[in-house]
Amino acid sequence: MYHVYRFPRYPRVHVSTTAQVGLGQWRPHASNTRRESDSRITRRAERRRTTMAAAAAAAKGRVLPLLAVAAALAAAVLYRAPFSKSLGGEGCSLLPHDHFWIASERVVTLGRVGPAAVEVKGGLINAIAVGDYRSFLLRRPVVDYGDAVIMPGLIDVHAHLDEPGRVEWEGFSTGTRAAAAGGITTLVDMPLNSHPSTVSEETLKMKVDAAKDKLYVDVGFWGGLVPENALNSTALESLLNAGVLGLKSFMCPSGINDFPMTNSTHIEEGLVTLAKYKRPLLIHAERIPDVQNDDELDGEQDPRSYMTYLKTRPPAWEEAAIRDLQRAMKDTEIGGRSEGAHIHIVHLSDAKTSLGLLKDAKQNGAKVSIETCPHYLAFSAEEVPDGDTRFKCAPPIRDATNRDNLWEALLDGHIDMLSSDHSPSVPELKLVEEGNFLRAWGGISSLQFVLPVTWSHGKKYGISLNQLASWWSERPAMLAGLKNKGVILPGYHADIVVWKPEAQFHLDDNHVVYHKHRNISAYLGKQLSGKVMSTFVGGNLVFAEDKHATVACGAPILAKWI
Ligand SMILES: NC(=O)NC(NC(N)=O)C(=O)[O-]
């Protein structure tokens, strides 16, 4: 027996924007903003949205509230593709079809994992047949992936692609090829490390221009909240109107001259404007405490020792930042000054007091979400070799107990999602030879490996494929307001990764790495399981069998406020 979930057969359902959300305390805000779109894909998906919810609800009640949150959080955020190539256009896809089925024994859809066939048509998921899908394989063309996993493509909401200005560090072409090879179908680019930083309408335009014809996956952009624009709502609105999906700010020096840190006043004022647009503020939450522990500063320290570096950025830095954010978080509560805004803490490393404070804030009704990154879950301070600056990042990788506590918080739902924080530089700045932790560039290079890394390490903690899809696709889509992405359901973009969780591989010299600089990644030399076979973006097969499509047909994603 099989059942097909298809657009026209289902009745309309009302998706409440005030539904209780199954995403910790992260509740959406109702909005009366009318949704519309100017892209072909978005319009089509929009017509199907209520039907998808009906299909999902019919199959599994749990899915409906998640759709409600996506709809509500994204109520004012839409996207369009100003220069995307036509679907299935010449060279965009390794598959010569615009309408086809893919099938496997393990499809992650409708809140379950099981046999299913997925119909892809015109860049969208058109129908899903679950159960005895084999009878569907008579319908051609079909790609039968056997027992490989078919899962929503990963959405990486934290990647530094560094173009324009520092293309020698990473770039749109190299970065998105690595993303496609790693099963990432959408990424959102950070506003710093490129030059200039993305802090205005003009600099966003430079980003989008630089990305032209170089995107192998879809790419959105965060803008920067910096002292120069934070208190100037006209400047902020022009950046938001230009299409950034939200803003990002630093509470400590960022290491980039034209991206200065913000204080809590900048953050609180910025949130008021963001509330109007219903877009999130992402915060690098480390702050140099007013009084530093003498232990951390005193004495002759070996700069090649990882412990020396670890002591320079203790958990107290994360804690000080979160304490500084207390008022801003309170402002996001219902009835607060910036109700409608949302605070997202990037790359949380401290699983102790900082996490505890954030849990309390969520409990009290603050609109806060938390991400952590695979390197905090895969590595521990104890195992970082002295002089191996590939492991340097901020906040730092802490001890093994902290790592276990991060996994626990992720599994318990206190940490909402994962991101790569792919932040490479040129090898010279990483000081790999010299091994000086205090002077080396901070940032982990990981984009292509995040799926196998999360899976390889998560297996030991008993993670499921559904959790993986939630942390890497569904919740990141909600954060970025990508209402047609993040799940495999009719009407959503056909952004899909096909991978083999059991396939082991050694990240050795023979492994093809598409990052600009392969040798600065801390994952090189590691044994991993989980091999990406195929990646589809908007129905285009953009990566398969270690080959990319010949033409880069990914779309830039720009938010539109109406
Ligand atoms: N300028 C950076 O890219 N910094 C990044 N560096 C890290 N994470 O070590 C970050 O996201 O904070």
Ligand SMILES: [Zn+2]
């Ligand atoms: Zn950061």
Ligand SMILES: [Zn+2]
């Ligand atoms: Zn970062």
